[in-house]
Amino acid sequence: MKVILARWLLLKGKRFKLLISMLLPLIVTIVITSIYHYTSDDFRVPVAVVVEEDAEVTSIIEGLKDADYIKLDVYDDINEPLRNLEQYQYDSLFVFDADFNEKLQNNERRNIIESYYTDRSFTYDAVKELIASLVQEEVGQYRLSQQVQTLQEDWLGENNLSFNDIVDTKKEIEEETNLVNQKFNFQGQVMEESPESSLNPLLIYGYAVLIFAFFTFDFVTRETNSETKHRFLYLSVSYKTFMLVSFLSLTILMYGFDIISYFILMDSKTNLLILLTYRLVINAFVFFTAFLSRNILSLYVNALLIFILLLVTQFLLSIIRLPNGLTWLASFHPVEELVSNQHNIYLVALVLIIFFIWLRRDNLVRS
Template identity: 30%
Template sequence: MYTVGCRFTMEGACSVMRDIIAARFLLLKKNAVSLIIWLLAPLLITILFLSTVHTVQDDFRVPVGVVLEEETPSTNELYEAMEQSSFVTVSLLSEREAIRQVQQHELDSAFVIKEGYEEQIQEGNRRDLLESYYSDRSFAYNSVKEMIVSIIQQETGRIKAANTVIALERELNGTSNWTEQEIIAKSRQIQAEEDLLNNEFRYMGEAPADESGLIEWNPWMIWAFAAMLFTIFLFDWVIKEQNASVNIRIPFTKVKFSVYMLINLAFYIILLVLVDLITYACFYLLYEEEVSLLTLLSYRMMTCILAFLIVTIVRKAYLSYILAITLTITLVILSGALLPLGALTINSSWIHLINPVSRFLSGEWTIEWLIICIIGMGIWYVREERKYA
């Protein structure tokens, strides 16, 4: 008899759950368009934002033309060094085409690397190596010219140093027998390893900065803030369910109000997790960026429960929207995503604790805030049970 009773109880519970979910689907069908917008908004905003950022960054690069009268290792190295600059966009053109584009203001300026460039570099001669074309609208011409001159000076300095080392080797009757190219390659290796132009400053007692821990400009960072914002927007259904005209029907149903709300919360968590899996696939295909699925799941559960608690406390739709925007902006500032925190980074451990997005951005499970939210749900459940007891 006990087994049969338990079976009927479980069947009844499943029936009630199915009825609640079916009722929720009927409500969502009336607002299907707005629901789809709220669900896909974080993904769409992230893609649009990154596309805009990349376009703006490309627009701020100065278009420069380069003409090679001869192709030698030295001219190719100069061209590659210019290409590596984040300041310019370099195009390899013929001299006639380069002049035409400068005249039509398609290029800021053009530089012709003249024939005999490598021989003059080897001799240490830095005069008459280049010929340039520019117009009255070439606002970045002087800056680009100085950049190219600095690259040439660096190369001639290496060659001069190599010749000096070889001369000293011969004078001292050394046995190393280094060639000029080996010395130049070694100088480049030392420059890359030592990174003499970059210095790191920190306060006494502060640990050295860990580059791997820095928040990078990646799609998951944008998505995390957008997901927090639109999850709170989406959870305005809690306010509607707490409305007196709607809430009055609960005493006449087979399920308690607290259980009814928990089933709906679980429904939205599952729905949002499915959308997050689509987001995961899109980010991997578009940007080759991925995150641990457990990290993503813990963050999604935390945002849903946090949104539920916030909307439950606020009880007014427009106030929840204002609070959502304020909270998101605060989290962006605390995360240092747009502006550096300056001196606050000294005590960044407490910022890491109070910021619910910080764990996710670091690729870790959102454990602390998830536990806090679960405790908050427990308090809410006890209060609701007492209210309807």
């Protein structure tokens, strides 16, 4: 208890800075994710679609909305979107007229959709091809429905299946047996989930924790390279023991901020224990870096190099698949393990071994 009190007294004048550095990872994550979600639509191409009365194009509209590069607006009249297109507010405009479905049923292939674009339209061809593929899928559903109904009449002498019933059954079968979406793996091979397209708050929070941990533990560099360290030669408590207690005290305090961040930022799939383990690993890594740094400038330079190194290696891990025998190497990347929601056993064991050697060496010297 006296050691913790001594640490608190030595941090006089720096306590507010410590609290801010512990709170900043949460603030930075909230700000960056908010900006990302607010500006994500600005990078999508505005496209307008006019659906006239009696045109059933729900599946086509949903397919266009699922496209990452399209910001879709749907109208029931052509006047307003056409005027906006002339003012370059839209990249292109597509019109599904009232007899669109009738044309599909009659197997018509020409002039079934009206399209408009300007001299500044640069994604018109891509959107047109996407609509063509969605229309072709709709045509296939009509043909399938007609064939099923014809077979039912020929063999059973009745026709009690509607178009929607046949399409719904087709979609259920596709979801259950579609080999394109099935995941295969060899026995014993671990399947890796593909990362989501949206920004993962864990990724931002993980790197923010790393960066601001250096500002939290910079006092270790100052005290290790000052006269403070030599005062412990005359005390019953060694300097390393004092620093170890300081490390554990600050880590426990940071756990409180991590738990708050967990309930604010994370979803139910994220494991709180993994987040707390990540904090322990990062704090230990930063603590020893600060202990070995000769001055504050070298500490911050090391922090920048470590940040860049982890960022580059994580990018490489995302585009390069490691051989089966070397997949364990990814376990030594703390942020990658955090984002993957994996328990970082290797790094925890490494931290414990380093602490043991660090303290044991001090005891051997004193003896």
